[in-house]
Amino acid sequence: MSTDRHHTAGPGGDEAAESDPGSSALTDGAPTAPTDPAVRRARSTSLPLLFLVTGAMSLGYGSILTLLADIRDQFGFDDAAVGLIAFAGFLTGFASQVGLSRFADRGHTATMVRTGITIAALASGWMLVADQLWQWVGARLLLGLGAGMVGPAVRRLVITRDPANVGANLGRQAAFxxxxxxxxPLLAAAAAELLGLRAPFGVLIVLYGAVLVLLARIDLTSAETERSHRAMRSLLARPAVQAALAGAIAFYLTIGMFEALWSLLLRDLGAATWLIGATLSLFTIPMxxxxPRGGRAAQERGPITVLSVSITVAAACTLVYGFGPLWLLIVISGVHALADAYTLPSNQVGVALASPPDQLASGQGLLGATGLAVAGLAALGGAAVYEAFGRxxxxxxxxxxMMVFLLLARWRFAVHVRDQAVADPA
Incomplete structure (x- = not known):
């Protein structure tokens, strides 16, 4: 399949959107993009600030990922317990994105973003004093809830602020x-080495407080559009959405494995805490x-075309993790990161282009929820399999x-193409 752009550039198969990826199908509930120059400038200026909010939220997740091995060793948890801690955040992230993302489509983006960051700050405070398994699990539940509220609402704002460049903007947001x-990981590892295991969580509290202050400068308003109580079911009925979600499942399988197993795998192969943090940071640099290039490629060439290549490369890298020595794992993770740099924004662009204009946040929430569910199950099951049968x-x-779900994604997209051809033979 050489390209799928003309089949996915417009949500719901809108003919005008197919010819122009930046058409009104992705605007904020309005028939066209803003024409007032002042409004366009204000919205363009807000995008970097929205990207910073996204980066701050992911920093908390990256910090905890680095510390899982130290948490296991200091508090005497086994590998399965560490998997449970990782799974807890995915669980509430899933629930909040499925159940709450639609409120961003109803005009409550500001409330969603501010409340979610506040909850994340409270979760970090709990981790400052947690010393039992249930407390770590509870704090991760709160952190997942807060992140799940923020993610879809911010992505809706990014999509609707500049519809003509939705692919590049989602790619930039993915980069942040x-x-x-x-x-x-570097911040957490350094703070833990110098000041103790609790120090990184104090840093997170300060960071989330600063983000809340920063939000006062950001226009978080969003037009009220979606009111259906069956938003998720109507999205799931679309073959193009099904294709994008199958591709997301293939991607998030490895995310769950990294969340639960990367630090354990490297520690068991002899890596120190600083090296674990360094590898995680180096992994993200290609991404x-x-x-941004991955997002543009997805908008120009079509998400399914990009995903077919990037997921195949990532699956090959994942296979190497099961057999290679420490140095090879570190090297091959760079190739894996380059593939993921195209996969992540392609998933987001695919869902955005397949979602109706009044369900953009719901679509992104469905994508995020699917990813969290898959990653959570992969983290929980992967930790148990790792302990019982090895890497x-x-x-x-x-x-x-991963390859099975890639084939499923291509099949469902082929069904979408066939349905489009039947609906509009011209």
Whole structure:
């Protein structure tokens, strides 16, 4: 399949949107993009600030990821317990994105963003004093809830602020998202080494407070559009959305494995805490640099075309993690990161282009919820399989599942193309 742009550039198969990816199909509930120059400038200026909010939220996740091995060792948890801590954040992130993202489509983006960041700050405060498993799980539940409220609302704002460049903007946002993991692991590792395990969570409290102050400068208003109580079901009925979600499942399988197993795998192969943090940061650098290109490629060539290449490369890298020595894992993770730089924004662009204009946040919430559910189950199950059968089994099985869901994505997209041809033979 050489290209799928003309089949996915407009939500719901809108003919005008197909010819112009920046058409009104992606505007904020209005028939056209803003024509007032002052409004356009204000919205354009707000985009970098929205990207910073996204980066700050991901920094918290990156910090905790680095510390999982230390949490296990200091508090005497086993590998399965660490998987449960990782799974807890995915669980509430899933629930909030499924149940709450539609409120961003109803004009409550400001409330969603501010409340979510406040909850994340409270979760970090709890981690300052947690010393039992249920407390760590509870704090992760809160952090997932807050992040799940912020993500879809901010992505809706990014999509509708500049519809003509939705691919590049989602790519830039993805770059800031993973950029939080560049700063987070290094910051957490340094603070933990110098000041103790609790110090990174104090830093997060300060960071989230600063983000709340920053929000006073950002226009968070969004037109009220969607009022259906069946938003998720109507989205799931679309073959193009199904294709995008299948591709997302293939991607988030490895995210869950990284969340629960990367620090454990490297520690078991002899890596120190600083090296674990460094590898996580190095992994994200290609994603920061190339995610905008990945978003543009998805908008220009079509998400399914880009995903077919990037997920295949990522699956091959995942297979290597099950057998290679420490140095090879570090090297191959750079190739994996480059592939993910195209996969992540392609998933977001695919769902944005397949969603009706009044369900943009719901579509992004569905994507995020799917990713969190898959990553959470992968983290929980992967940790148990790793402990029982070792790394070869868990990573080779993950690579095989990734390819299965890529084939499923291509099949559902082919159904979408067929339906479009039947609906509009011209």
């Amino acid at each position: 998202d993973v950029g939080g993991f560049v700063v987070g 920061v640099l190339f995610a 070869a089994t868990v990573f080779s099985g993950t690579a095989a599942l």
